Amino acid sequence: MGGYELHQKLRTKAVRQLKKKDYAGAIESLHGGAVELLKEGEQGSGCDLGVYMIDVYGQAELPSDETSRGRILEIVKAAKPDFWRKKVIDAAIKWSAKVTSAPAGDGHLRLALGEALVASGEFYAAEGHLLAASAPPPGNASLASQHFDASAPTKFASSQLTWLYAHAETESQAKGESRDQATIARSASGRWALRGLLPLLVARAFTGSRAFLIAYVKELVTKHPKLLLPTQPNPKAFSPVGGTTTVQSDPLQLYMTANADLNFAQMTLALVGQAVSVKKSGQRVGDQLRNAWGGLIQQYQREGPALEADEFVGDTINGISTLYFDVRSNQPQGNFMQDMLGALMGGGPQGGSQPAPVIVKQPPAPKGVQRPDTEESAGDGGEELDLD
Template identity: 45%
Template sequence: MGAYELHQKLRTKAVRLVKKKDYDQAIQTLYQGSISLFDQAEQGSACDLALYMIEVYGIKMQSVESDSRDRVTDILSKAQPDFWRKKVIDAAVKWSVNATGSPSGDPLLRLFIAKLLAKESQYHLSESHFISACLPSPTTYQLESAPKAFSQMMLDWLVEHSRAATENEGEHRDSNAIERIEAGRFALRGLMPLLANRALSQARSFLVNFIELATARQKSLLLPVQPNPRPYVPPGSPSTTAKSTDVLLYLTGNPDLNFSQMALALVTEAVQIKSQNDSPRKVAPDWLRNAWMALVRQYEREAAALQQEEGVREVIPHLSQIYFDIQPPRQQGNMLSDMMASLFGGSASPAANHVQAPIAIKQAPPLRPSSKEPSSASGASLPPAQNTGMAQSGAKDAVADDLVDEEMD
């Protein structure tokens, strides 16, 4: 029997089974037929049966469990990367969102899709699936492996992006130099959406693993100071002045890497303080809000490309509100100026304690790297002195590439 005849026969059989409400048999028929057609290199027909199988999942109100997930992943592992496979991926994600009641869908399914796309170097497409696999949800489980897999993908993407950039017209730097410039971009790219969605433990796991991977590849990212890394010391406050935490800061010559670490440290501090606050109106103390504002001001000075980085500009007001109780700007004029005005003039709001999740961040592929490389000798872009116990050095390097973001599925 030819592929066309087999496809038509199986689809007709499945339709009849669905009419009789024999959903399990219909699903099995479509699954086996899809696999058989893939083995015959009939991608379109195979994916059509797969799409119908997922449609039957919805009719049956099939939950996401090992068997239902495995059928989908078996099919995706056989499909070639074309628009047919994309249709199956989109349908599978939509089914898992509906079946789990989580806006991010099933973490294992999202992680499988993310790894599948990353293995094909489709990093930009895999990004939103990695983020979704990391996000916490009361209706699903958390995958401890997802943030580490996400950080490995980001490093692989950084390496490939840097190698490709050496082929740009007029580019005279080697890929290692470009990696050192762009490392912070890719760290922020993964960190910001996780923080915006209050995935704090996942954000920390992602960033720590990414920095360890990046500094192992590019040891000159680290400043020649001892100790490095060193414990984070919270900003001055009567209750925290002499205390350190288990958070380690890697002192680097990269403004974006330093900002990402300090942002995570201050957010962690805010969450811990609010959790210990007995008041029904849990608001960040003034000294912590001031520390956050100082960090943002410093980052604005050191990373000139922030003006072009829509993703960072979009997320910072969210972080300011949900962690530090600073109202977001009311008008979207100059985003950075408005955000800074909000930081200085905003007031705490009880509504800031409620999460809007998931917050989708629009992301575009990385553009051409900056023409300047951070200098480890200059000590550029160290975290604020009051938080590290170490005075900042002078020269600041402007970084001119987009930190970019894609809307999560």
């Protein structure tokens, strides 16, 4: 039987089963048929049955559990990376968002999708899923514990490093490139760290951002000890600005490195952590902490290559200034970084307004990295997921 005939036969069979409310039977027919068709290279027909299966999940009010997610993953892994597979993934996320009440979809599903794409070397496609898996909606501990895996940020960190090393290997083989793979990896390591850290901070996923960066930096400097500066101690515990004690009982360990982007990422996390602790204690962010953040940005403008290479870095710095340091700069009319710094150094409008909507927005593909045209990214700005 040809692919088209089998596809039509299974759709007809599923319709009959659904008329009898035989949801389990319909799911079994559609899942088995989708996998079989995909193995035969019938991409459109196989993915269509996969989408139909997920629609039946909704009719049956099936929960997002290991079994239901497992069928989806089997179909995704069997499919080729084109718009047909995207239809399956989009349908799966939409279904899981509905049954779990997690706006970006079940974190377990997003993590599993990300890991599957990493395994096939589709790092940019995986990144959006891993970001979403690492950012449970803030203020909902029950949702986070039920539908998100606490290990997701650590796994995200390992994925970013794997992507970094793959990128470095490709770059080292480019015509005219004289640097070796290790040198390129050390040079670009801060950019890949910021790709994970900054979107998570803007999404108010502070716990996830902290776990991500700690795992990323620790694994990175273990493999590339040449990154570390010859200072002692290294790492050293972050000292709160102003000598206050409103920080976590487990202070952030800062690694002093030769990479300006990586140093900025660590100091950003440290200052944001102090701001979070200050606000949790019922206080307002003071001028000392706000000025320390402004000073860090000024230094980074002089030293940080990612600020110029990756436009999203400046955009997220602006968002972090508002969310954590209560800086309300005017609508930018030119150089928004200078506008925001002016607000910081001048005291800036502060307090009173509500936090911005929580969004996990995947950064655009790094310059020099080819972005797949048919994968799970949403336009040139990556994947944007409203988590408010």
